Amino acid sequence: MKFVIKSISKNSGRLGQLRIGKESNELQTPLLMQTTKGGSIPYLSGDVFDSVCKGQQQQQLLQLTLSTMDQMAESLVQWNRSLSEYVGLPGHATVLLLRDPCETTPAGGNDRDVVPLFTRRGKESLTATRYLELVSSFAPDVYQGLCDADTNPDSTKKRVQKSVDRTERFMEQCYERRVENSTLLAPIVGGYNTFARTQSIKHARQQPAGSYGGYILEGFHSNGLAATELKATQLLPIVEHCVQQLEEEQPRLMPGAYTPLLMLELIRQGIDIFDTSYAYCAAVNYKALSFSYKLDEIRPDDEHTPLLDMTAEEYKEQFKPLLSGCTCLACEKHTRAYHHHLYKTHELLGPILLMIHNLHHLMGFFDVIRASIGTDQLPALLEHLRMQNTSTEINYRIEPNNKIVTKAAMGKGFIAPAV
Amino acid sequence: IPPLTYKVVAECSVSKARAGLMMLRHSEVRTPVFMPVGTQGTLKGVLPDQLIELDCQILLGNTYHLGLRPGIETLQRAGGLHNFMGWPRAILTDSGGFQMVSLLQLAEIDERGVNFRSPFDNSECMLTPEHSMQIQNAIGADIMMQLDDVVKTTTTGPRVEEAMERTIRWVDRCLKAHARDDDQSLFPIVQGGLEIPLRERCVSALMERQVRGFAVGGLSGGESKHDFWRMVHVCTDHLPRDKPRYLMGVGFAADLVVCVALGVDMFDCVFPTRTARFGCALVDSGQLNLKHQKYKHDMEPIDAACGCGTCRRYSRSYLHHIATNESVSCSLLSVHNVAYQLRLMGSMREAIQHDKFPQFVRDFMERHYGSEPIPNWIREALKAVKIELALDSTKGEGAGESSKQLVN
Ligand SMILES: [Zn+2]
Ligand SMILES: [Zn+2]
Numbered sequence: 001m002k003f004v005i006k007s008i009s010k011n012s013g014r015l016g017q018l019r020i021g022k023e024s025n026e027l028q029t030p031l032l033m034q035t036t037k038g039g040s041i042p043y044l045s046g047d048v049f050d051s052v053c054k055g056q057q058q059q060q061l062l063q064l065t066l067s068t069m070d071q072m073a074e075s076l077v078q079w080n081r082s083l084s085e086y087v088g089l090p091g092h093a094t095v096l097l098l099r100d101p102c103e104t105t106p107a108g109g110n111d112r113d114v115v116p117l118f119t120r121r122g123k124e125s126l127t128a129t130r131y132l133e134l135v136s137s138f139a140p141d142v143y144q145g146l147c148d149a150d151t152n153p154d155s156t157k158k159r160v161q162k163s164v165d166r167t168e169r170f171m172e173q174c175y176e177r178r179v180e181n182s183t184l185l186a187p188i189v190g191g192y193n194t195f196a197r198t199q200s201i202k203h204a205r206q207q208p209a210g211s212y213g214g215y216i217l218e219g220f221h222s223n224g225l226a227a228t229e230l231k232a233t234q235l236l237p238i239v240e241h242c243v244q245q246l247e248e249e250q251p252r253l254m255p256g257a258y259t260p261l262l263m264l265e266l267i268r269q270g271i272d273i274f275d276t277s278y279a280y281c282a283a284v285n286y287k288a289l290s291f292s293y294k295l296d297e298i299r300p301d302d303e304h305t306p307l308l309d310m311t312a313e314e315y316k317e318q319f320k321p322l323l324s325g326c327t328c329l330a331c332e333k334h335t336r337a338y339h340h341h342l343y344k345t346h347e348l349l350g351p352i353l354l355m356i357h358n359l360h361h362l363m364g365f366f367d368v369i370r371a372s373i374g375t376d377q378l379p380a381l382l383e384h385l386r387m388q389n390t391s392t393e394i395n396y397r398i399e400p401n402n403k404i405v406t407k408a409a410m411g412k413g414f415i416a417p418a419v
Numbered sequence: 420i421p422p423l424t425y426k427v428v429a430e431c432s433v434s435k436a437r438a439g440l441m442m443l444r445h446s447e448v449r450t451p452v453f454m455p456v457g458t459q460g461t462l463k464g465v466l467p468d469q470l471i472e473l474d475c476q477i478l479l480g481n482t483y484h485l486g487l488r489p490g491i492e493t494l495q496r497a498g499g500l501h502n503f504m505g506w507p508r509a510i511l512t513d514s515g516g517f518q519m520v521s522l523l524q525l526a527e528i529d530e531r532g533v534n535f536r537s538p539f540d541n542s543e544c545m546l547t548p549e550h551s552m553q554i555q556n557a558i559g560a561d562i563m564m565q566l567d568d569v570v571k572t573t574t575t576g577p578r579v580e581e582a583m584e585r586t587i588r589w590v591d592r593c594l595k596a597h598a599r600d601d602d603q604s605l606f607p608i609v610q611g612g613l614e615i616p617l618r619e620r621c622v623s624a625l626m627e628r629q630v631r632g633f634a635v636g637g638l639s640g641g642e643s644k645h646d647f648w649r650m651v652h653v654c655t656d657h658l659p660r661d662k663p664r665y666l667m668g669v670g671f672a673a674d675l676v677v678c679v680a681l682g683v684d685m686f687d688c689v690f691p692t693r694t695a696r697f698g699c700a701l702v703d704s705g706q707l708n709l710k711h712q713k714y715k716h717d718m719e720p721i722d723a724a725c726g727c728g729t730c731r732r733y734s735r736s737y738l739h740h741i742a743t744n745e746s747v748s749c750s751l752l753s754v755h756n757v758a759y760q761l762r763l764m765g766s767m768r769e770a771i772q773h774d775k776f777p778q779f780v781r782d783f784m785e786r787h788y789g790s791e792p793i794p795n796w797i798r799e800a801l802k803a804v805k806i807e808l809a810l811d812s813t814k815g816e817g818a819g820e821s822s823k824q825l826v827n
Contacts, residue, residue, distance in 0.1 A: 038745040039737070045750050047728040048466065068745075075736045078716050088732035120744060316489070317496055333467065333505040337497060341460060341489045348464035348746060 001142055001183040001213045003029075003251045003272075012378045013267040015370060018061075018251060020093040020141045020183075025059045029251065029272040030373070032366045033063035033095060034359075035102060035280055039072070039087030042102065042280045043348075043355045046088040051329060052359050056367075060092045063255065063275045065100040066134060067119050073137040083140055095185075096140035097216075099149070101255045101277040102284075104224035110148045110166065128173035135179045142183045142213070146170040149218035151191035152226065153234055160191035163219060164200045171203065175211050183213035185253060191219050192234065194241050201245045214251040217242060217271070225281055227256035228398045232265055243270045257281045259396035260291055260306070260365060261385045267369060268378055278398075279358035283351050285401040286310040286343050288322045289361040291394070293368050295377070295384050300324070304388045306396045308336070310354065311403050315340040328360035329353075422561065423604040423631040425450075425663045431776040434804035435655055435682030438771040441663055443561040444602055445501060446508035448476045450663060450684040451767055453670065453760040454511060455692065459484045460504040463692045464750035465757065467506045473727065473758050474765075476508055477561070479687045482515035482554055483522070487538070491557040499559030511687070512560040513667075514551045517636075520569045528568055530585065548592040556599045562665075564634060565593040567608040572640035579612035582637075586610045587624045594628060606665060608636040613646040615653050622657040632663040635683070639668040648677060648800035655682035672701065672763060676783050677800045679767050680776070691760050695752035698742030701759040703786040707735070709752075714739040727758035777806045784808055 001020045008014040016029040034041055034049075041049045053060060062084060076086060084092045098117065099105050106123075109116025114125035126134075131146045147167040151160050167189050178184060186204035190196030204212065220235060221227040239254075246252060254266060257277040266274075282289055287307040292299055308315075308322060321331035322339065330339075330353040342350030372381045388394050422444050429438040439450040455462050455470070458481045462470060470478070480500055485491075489503065497503035500510055516533050520526045526535040532547035548566040555563040566589055568582035590607040597605050607625045611617030625633060635654045638647055651666060658664050663684045669675065670688020678686070691701060698710040700721045707714065707721060717735040729738075729751045741748040770779035780801060784793050798808050 038741045038747075040741065040745055040747045042745075043747055043750070045469075045728060045747060045754065046732045047469070048750075051468075069740075072737070072740050075716050075740065079718060079734075079736070086734070086737055088737065090732075317493055319497055319502075329466070329468065335497075335503075335505075337489070337493065338460075338503060338505065341493075341503075344488050345459040345461075345484075347459055347461045348749060349461040349466070351746075352464060352466070352750070 003214065003249065005249065007373070009373075009376065011268055012376055013373045014270055014272070015373050016251065016272055020061070024093055027059060027061055027093070028370055030267045030366060030369055031061060031273045032363060033061045033253075033255075033273060033275040034092070035063050035276045036065070036068070036087070037100065037102065038068045039064060041089075041355070041359075043283070043352045048352070048356065049089065052356055053363075056363055058091075061273075062087070062089060062092050062094045063097060063101075064094055064138070064140065065097050066138075067098060067100045067105075067117055069138075070117060070119055070124065070134065071121070073134050076137045076139070083138055094140040094142070095253075096135060096138050096143040097255060098144060098146070099223055099255075101223050101227070101257060101275055102280045104226060105150070105222050107150055107222065110150050110162070112166065112169075115146055115148055115170065128170050132174065132177055132179060135182065139179075140182055142185060143179060144185045144216045145174045145187045145212070147187035147189050147218060149187065149189050150222075151189065151219040152222050153192055153230070155191045157193060160193045160196045160219075163189045163191065164196045167200060168203050175207055184211070185214045185216040186212040188215050188217045188242055188246070189219040192238050194238065197238060197242050198245060201242060205245070205247060212250075214253060215246055216253045216255070218255070220254075221256055223256060223277075225257065225398055225400060228259050228278065228281065228396065230258070230262065232262060235262065236265055236269065239266060239271065240269050257398075260289075260293070260362075261382075261394070261396050264369065264378070264382050264385055267373075268382065276359060276362055279355065279362045281398050282307060283354035283358050285398055286350065286354065287398060287401075288339070288354055289358045290323055291385065291396070292388055293365045293381070293385065295380060299389075304390050306388070306394050307398065309399070309401075310336070310339045310343050310350070311401055312340075322357055323361075326357065326360070328357045330357040421604075421631065422600075422602050425632065425661065427660065429772040429774070431680075431771050432774050433777045434680040434780075434801075434806050436680050436767070436771050436776045436804075437682060437684070438768045439663065439684055441684075443477070443509040445510070445561055446476045448509055449768060451675075451679045451764050452477060452685050453675065453764045454479045454685065454687040455757050455760070456481070456687055456689045457504070457506075458689070459488065460500060462757070463696065463753050464746070465753050467504070469728070469754060470506075470757070471508070473754070473761055475757065475761060478506060478508070478510050480510055480512045480558065480560060481518055482512045482551065482558065483518035485512075485558055486515060486554050491554050494559075495557045499557070501559060509562070510558075510560040511562040511665075512555050512558050512564065514564040514566040515546055515554065516551065516566045517569050519546060532566065548589040549596040552593050552596040552598070552605075556597070556603065559599070560603060562604050562606060562632065565590045565605060565607050567610055567636055570612065570637070572612065572637055572642040574612060579614065580617055583610045583612070583617050583621050587621065590625065590628060594630075604631040606630060606632045606634045608634045608667070609654050609658075610637050611650075612637060613642055613650060615649065618650055618653050619657060622654055626657075626659060630662075632665065633658050634665040634667055636667050638666070644794065644796035645799075648681065648796055648803075651678055651681050651683060652800070652803055670760065672703070672760075673784070673787055673797060675760075675763060676767065676780055677797055680780060680801055680804050680806055691756035692753045695756050696743070696749050698748065698752065700738070700752055701756045703783070704789055705787065709735060709738045709742045711739075721755055722759075725755065725758060725762070727755050729755040729758075780806050781808060
């Protein structure tokens with residue numbers, strides 16, 4: 001993996017180019033990794049995903065997670081082509097992470113010598129040896145170093161310190177036994193404790209040059225919706241503290257469903273790579289992303305909302321697209337009323353269409369982010385996201401959907417009274 | 420132009436199989452055709468664009484479900500189901516009666532219609548032939564079904580005859596209540612249980628009505644295969660040559676091949692998409708249960724000869740791991756299974772056009788049953804239309820005389 005910074009400006013983020021593997025194209029940063037589950041883009045077949053990516057940079061970076069794919073390790077040993085081909089998405093680059101950013105990672109299970117891997121079939125305890133063996137079977141382009149990232153804003157000082165100490169021990173082994181032909185990402189942990197973060201960074205920075213090809217900043221949240229609930233005032237100071245000490249020339253990843261506003265703030269601080277788990281978390285809770293990311297955009301009054309909740313009765317007979325002017329397949333061919341119907345009937349097509357729209361929206365957002373950095377307009381974009389042309393700050397949090405469809409919410413046209 | 424025209428484009432010189440072209444308001448439909456079932460205005464996990472790519476020309480929708488959700492007022496305001504679900508091609512709807520009787524415990528039938536308790540407030544309600552027409556007119560499908568008097572296929576005695584007679588009375592009420600005869604075509608349904616004389620009487624009565632096509636109902640519900648094919652055979656013997664014939668609820672590959680030989684043009688079944696949800700993929704030799712351990716390291720596609728998006732990209736091994744675990748597996752297997760069904764129909768059509776259908780049937784049965792014996796009922800059914808299957812002395816005989824099928 002090769003990372004080149006193209007431009008950098010204080011408080012306005014940085015533009016870069018990432019080249020993964022020999023034949024790959026250049027990926028532009030700030031970059032959106034494609035979150036996957038079991039190797040697939042959630043809900044989307046490879047063909048459908050390709051159609052979503054039309055007009056985008058050709059190659060994508062797939063964020064694969066061991067917690068949703070570990071059972072494939074044995075088969076992958078026998079597979080003699082690339083990992084991305086195995087998951088039906090040939091031509092894309094792959095990053096292998098431990099945890100699924102889409103779902104809450106349970107706490108606990110960490111020990112001196114093991115990191116817990118929470119899979120569909122239960123918990124597996126990974127030693128560094130076992131972990132590196134798994135990474136070799138997967139042969140991803142990039143993989144993360146083994147770490148204890150089980151910290152969040154509520155973690156005790158003791159827990160945070162343990163996560164740093166254990167991560168150091170795991171990383172000793174990771175540095176020692178590098179996986180061939182894959183780039184290692186150095187994990188930076190330490191919760192919200194500046195001292196602990198510094199210790200974690202120091203450990204990475206004292207490695208000989210070329211030991212790793214980037215940083216992965218973890219331990220800020222427990223994944224899933226938790227990431228959408230982080231407060232900027234909480235997160236930004238600690239990230240700023242980290243970024244100041246990181247090696248400039250290395251790309252910085254921050255996995256998790258950070259809100260669009262928070263992602264922008266983080267980009268301004270110098271974070272380069274995020275993922276699409278926010279789009280997934282919204283889709284799975286029947287929300288369509290609808291925030292405006294174009295400075296000059298004038299939206300109808302009812303559209304200054306960050307998310308549309310497709311479970312709302314008001315959409316039952318709205319025969320217009322999720323977002324006027326959106327060119328995604330879901331908006332070009334389907335109406336809000338149909339989305340609402342798919343929610344009511346719990347049809348699989350519901351989250352499929354929302355995922356298509358949400359990915360399209362988030363990818364469009366990142367195009368605009370890159371353009372804004374180039375023209376030095378990131379602060380204006382940030383302000384636009386913060387207020388969306390209203391007078392109060394927008395809340396991008398995703399409300400979980402726990403609604404149960406009642407019989408009363410069904411159509412009654414079918415029922416004729418007894419004669 | 421009438422909303423449905425049908426012409427036979429080729430006939431098998433041996434069997435009753437025929438290839439036809441049906442022109443509907445929203446699409447042309449090349450028969451024999453398999454119609455995937457999109458119960459609630461969507462085919463499980465498959466986008467309309469994907470169906471078009473598979474060259475699917477007609478979908479089935481279920482009136483009972485659509486009447487509940489989104490409801491006919493919403494469908495009316497949307498301008499019909501085509502608009503509502505974003506499907507530009509043809510749709511066929513059932514009458515709603517069958518689903519009611521099979522899904523609602525308290526449904527009872529009398530001369531007025533199907534009585535049932537409302538799933539909302541438990542009040543007593545009724546679906547009449549007129550009401551079924553009203554809903555189907557709101558849905559706006561290209562082809563709609565009459566409300567028929569449904570009895571279990573295994574019922575015997577006077578109730579079967581009563582149901583058959585009532586179905587004929589109800590088709591007249593449906594035809595009278597049908598308000599969009601310029602856009603939509605109403606098919607009557609041949610009933611008569613498992614009795615040849617009743618089937619014959621029903622066909623000849625229905626043929627006196629002004630209709631553009633016929634459905635054969637009351638089969639594929641657990642009757643013996645011996646009875647099943649004879650009923651299909653007698654119906655197609657008497658139905659007019661120049662109108663399409665739709666056999667309701669049939670969709671297993673071997674049944675499709677036999678029934679095409681018997682002269683049926685249209686089929687529907689939930690089986691291909693339902694079995695996909697359980698991790699099963701259709702192939703000529705039956706189905707692969709991808710959850711089985713033997714596929715764990717199988718790096719081949721489901722079917723190397725299948726050009727569907729699933730077979731082009733994914734190995735059995737990968738599908739083994741995600742089947743029933745990741746919801747995308749349901750879409751992937753549905754795409755393949757629908758592609759399989761459509762391709763099977765396409766190959767039969769082609770074989771008929773080249774007058775090579777009997778050979779196609781023999782080859783298919785060979786591939787489908789492999790080392791297993793070909794069931795006697797299939798031999799008999801095909802023999803009745805002059806297609807002889809080679810007797811294989813190495814194989815046993817007489818298997819699979821009665822297999823319960825999934826019905827809509
Ligand atoms: Zn859209
Ligand atoms: Zn296929």
